Amino acid sequence: MKDIIDDLKQLFPNTDLHCHLTTTSIKPDGGFLTLRSVQNNSATYPILISEVKNQGTNDQRLKEGKPKQSKGNAIERLGKNLIGLRTALLKENIFPFVCFGYGCDFEEDSTILDRVSTMAMFGKLNKTYLYNEEDGQFNRGSFYFRPEEWTVEEMYDIMKDIAERAVLYYFSKYREDNFINSSN
Helix, strand or coil, X not given: CHHXXXXXXXXXXXCXXXXXXXXXXXXXXXXXXXXXXCCCXXXXXXXXXXXXXXXXXXXXXXXXXXXXXXXXXXXXXXXXXXXXXXXXXXXXXXXXXXXXXXXXXXXXXXXXXXXXXXXXXXXXXXXXXXECECCCCECCCEEEEECCCCCHHHHHHHHHHHHHHHHHHXXXXXXXXXXXXXXX
């Protein structure tokens, strides 16, 4: 988080930015996939930020004769990461974030889906949003949620699409030769 704040201070020098511990980090479950500049080795550009959230054990608990638990823990943790990641990418016109959620808490009649929709800035679920909309006001990201677990193939196809389009965005914005070593 300290690195994010250091970058933001350069972009927004008049804004008060703070974290409590310099060792705190944001680590999405699926991690980061980045491009690295060949002209400035310390510069990296995220082409994919991914999360997977399994939420909902009440179906299993009921089978075991146990009472229901409250809903929402995995989604609340997702919200914290999402705020930090959105803020870190304010200077870009894309938000290459995707979260795959599954479990009984994501049944069609679950109020948890509205929590996810709120995090998606009221965008549709199960749809890819890469480019920011309305002059950057809506940097939604992509949220794929359902009761059934996502297969590796399903997640791969969606993540590959986001990463490929993000690469094209960075090539266009910062020039392709910033990322490709022409001496090879």
